Amino acid sequence: MIKVVVIGSGNVAQHLIAAFEYENSHGSDVELVQVYARNSATITPLVPWDQITSSFEELIEADLYIICVSDDAIAEVSSQIPFKNRLVAHTSGAAGLQILNDNNRKGVFYPLQTFTKNKEINFRPIPICIESENATDFHVLQKVGKVISDKVIAINTEQRQALHVAAVFANNFTNHLYAIAATICQENQVPFDILEPLIQETAAKIQILSPIDAQTGPAKRNDQNTITTHLNFLKEEYQKEIYLLLTQSIQENGKKL
Amino acid sequence: MIKVVVIGSGNVAQHLIAAFEYENSHGSDVELVQVYARNSATITPLVPWDQITSSFEELIEADLYIICVSDDAIAEVSSQIPFKNRLVAHTSGAAGLQILNDNNRKGVFYPLQTFTKNKEINFRPIPICIESENATDFHVLQKVGKVISDKVIAINTEQRQALHVAAVFANNFTNHLYAIAATICQENQVPFDILEPLIQETAAKIQILSPIDAQTGPAKRNDQNTITTHLNFLKEEYQKEIYLLLTQSIQENGKKL
Numbered sequence: 001m002i003k004v005v006v007i008g009s010g011n012v013a014q015h016l017i018a019a020f021e022y023e024n025s026h027g028s029d030v031e032l033v034q035v036y037a038r039n040s041a042t043i044t045p046l047v048p049w050d051q052i053t054s055s056f057e058e059l060i061e062a063d064l065y066i067i068c069v070s071d072d073a074i075a076e077v078s079s080q081i082p083f084k085n086r087l088v089a090h091t092s093g094a095a096g097l098q099i100l101n102d103n104n105r106k107g108v109f110y111p112l113q114t115f116t117k118n119k120e121i122n123f124r125p126i127p128i129c130i131e132s133e134n135a136t137d138f139h140v141l142q143k144v145g146k147v148i149s150d151k152v153i154a155i156n157t158e159q160r161q162a163l164h165v166a167a168v169f170a171n172n173f174t175n176h177l178y179a180i181a182a183t184i185c186q187e188n189q190v191p192f193d194i195l196e197p198l199i200q201e202t203a204a205k206i207q208i209l210s211p212i213d214a215q216t217g218p219a220k221r222n223d224q225n226t227i228t229t230h231l232n233f234l235k236e237e238y239q240k241e242i243y244l245l246l247t248q249s250i251q252e253n254g255k256k257l
Numbered sequence: 258m259i260k261v262v263v264i265g266s267g268n269v270a271q272h273l274i275a276a277f278e279y280e281n282s283h284g285s286d287v288e289l290v291q292v293y294a295r296n297s298a299t300i301t302p303l304v305p306w307d308q309i310t311s312s313f314e315e316l317i318e319a320d321l322y323i324i325c326v327s328d329d330a331i332a333e334v335s336s337q338i339p340f341k342n343r344l345v346a347h348t349s350g351a352a353g354l355q356i357l358n359d360n361n362r363k364g365v366f367y368p369l370q371t372f373t374k375n376k377e378i379n380f381r382p383i384p385i386c387i388e389s390e391n392a393t394d395f396h397v398l399q400k401v402g403k404v405i406s407d408k409v410i411a412i413n414t415e416q417r418q419a420l421h422v423a424a425v426f427a428n429n430f431t432n433h434l435y436a437i438a439a440t441i442c443q444e445n446q447v448p449f450d451i452l453e454p455l456i457q458e459t460a461a462k463i464q465i466l467s468p469i470d471a472q473t474g475p476a477k478r479n480d481q482n483t484i485t486t487h488l489n490f491l492k493e494e495y496q497k498e499i500y501l502l503l504t505q506s507i508q509e510n511g512k513k514l
Contacts, residue, residue: 071480071482071483072482094483094486112451112452112454112455113454113455113458114455114458114459114462114473116462116465116466116471119462119465121458125454126454127451127454129451151451153451155447158445159445159446159447161486161490162441162442162444162445162447162490163442163445163447163451163452164487165441165487165490165491166437166438166439166441166442166447166449166452167438167452167455168474168475168487168500169434169435169437169438169441169499169500170434170435170438170452170455170456170459171455171456171459171473171474172472172473172474172475172476172477172503172507173434173499173500173503173507174431174434174435174456174459174460175459175462175463175468175471175472175473176468176472176476176503176506176507176511177426177427177430177431177434178426178427178431178463178468178471179467179468179469179472179510179511180423180426180506180510181423181424181426181427181468182423182467182468182469184419184422184423184426185419185420185423187419188415188416188419188420189416190412190416190419190420190423192423192467194369194384194386194408194410194420195369195420195423195424195427196463196464197369197370197382197383197384198369198370198371198424198427198428199427199428199431199460199463200460200461201370201371201378202371202427202428202431202432202460203456203457203459203460203461204457204460205371205373205376205432206432206435206453206456207453208373208376209373210436210439210449211432211433211435211436211438211439212436212439214373214432214435215429215432215433215436216371216428216429216432217425217428217429218425218429219429219433220429223328225328225329226328226351229351229418230421230422230425233418233419233422234422236510238506238509238510241502242426242430242502242503242506243425243426243430245498245499245502246429246430246433246499249433249437249495249499250429250430250433252495253436253437253493253495254433254436
């Protein structure tokens with residue numbers, strides 16, 4: 001049995017905890033033995049109360065401590081773990097391995113997904129990017145990852161940082177484009193949900209086509225009439241600016257990408 | 258029985274034809290009686306050869322002619338239909354109702370979706386936006402639409418043009434962001450498919466949250482350290498420009514949207 005402690009009570013912590021508990025109840029050999037939560041309210045529905053602590057002094061011994069806190073708190077939190085030479089991993093896409101305190105062995109356990117409060121998610125297809133200082137620790141991270149995910153991958157700090165930037169484009173910026181589409185619909189008295197099947201299909205398409213090959217639209221086919229009509233239609237300056245820059249980028253970079 | 262002729266052989270035509278044929282074989286009261294195709298090779302797998310023509314003079318009588326050609330060919334094609342006072346609809350998101358030739362009654366039958374060659378699609382959830390000059394024609398378009406889709410909606414030309422612009426943001430531009438994410442992965446030796454579950458979940462999220470509420474990431478939480486790290490990480494000028502403009506837009510417009 002591999003014993004795991006999760007430190008944190010936010011979205012990532014909650015989803016990880018739920019996944020460990022689910023797999024453990026189905027016979028996995030990874031046991032979540034404790035959760036450290038400054039705010040235990042989000043955790044009490046997930047684990048028995050006597051396995052939750054809000055004091056670092058009460059942390060118990062485990063094979064792996066997984067820190068799920070915001071990037072700027074990782075260094076401080078990792079320094080509070082009252083042990084030496086244990087395996088301590090953070091779950092950040094942006095932070096390096098070396099941000100962790102030197103008291104313990106360092107690892108990364110980064111689930112590449114966007115987690116939403118109260119929205120259940122199937123962990124099995126979520127890639128878990130792992131990194132460690134030595135092979136033994138790698139093996140532990142891999143074993144723990146495989147308990148909840150079908151896709152555990154060795155990713156070093158630089159690759160992980162690339163993934164993190166790429167994820168900003170594929171997730172944060174994409175979502176902002178959805179928000180702009182929703183605004184345009186609202187301004188013109190059209191329900192946004194008419195666009196939902198299109199949005200789902202756009203995302204589904206890249207499972208069978210590379211996004212370069214999947215590109216369509218007026219920019220791609222250089223349909224200047226439609227581009228001009230669209231720019232005249234848009235009322236807000238920021239919408240025009242984004243429309244222009246992305247149109248230009250599709251035209252200039254759409255092939256070489 | 259409502260008799261329909263489809264004019265065109267591209268992606269939209271092929272998917273519409275397949276949907277009509279499927280529903281007809283399952284007892285619908287809409288019959289695809291003929292297809293006009295300049296290039297019949299894409300159509301012969303879908304309908305019997307004797308129902309395909311490549312000559313406008315051979316067009317047969319029908320209750321509805323659906324024109325599925327590129328926007329700049331609609332006017333010319335509609336002028337070639339050798340009948341008077343029939344119902345003729347185009348399938349464009351951008352073209353107005355009035356682009357159709359005056360010989361016949363005008364309609365729009367716009368399926369709001371991105372169609373991919375050789376990728377089957379379930380038509381039932383696809384919104385079909387219809388418009389006509391009178392109530393009788395509206396009823397015909399509605400009946401035909403409902404045979405293949407569960408979502409047939411009255412959308413006037415201005416609303417449809419708004420939807421078309423919104424669709425460029427939600428589909429074309431989103432896909433371009435996927436392409437940039439793929440490029441960043443490639444440049445850093447990380448397989449792009451690691452991002453696929455994230456992309457699917459980002460799209461799935463807006464089914465339960467508005468995109469404004471779903472927004473996350475460094476721009477949203479004003480995490481200037483991460484933004485600077487990302488900008489330093491990006492090598493290509495166009496990637497930096499898009500990163501900056503979308504970050505700024507999330508910060509300035511993310512609330513008011």
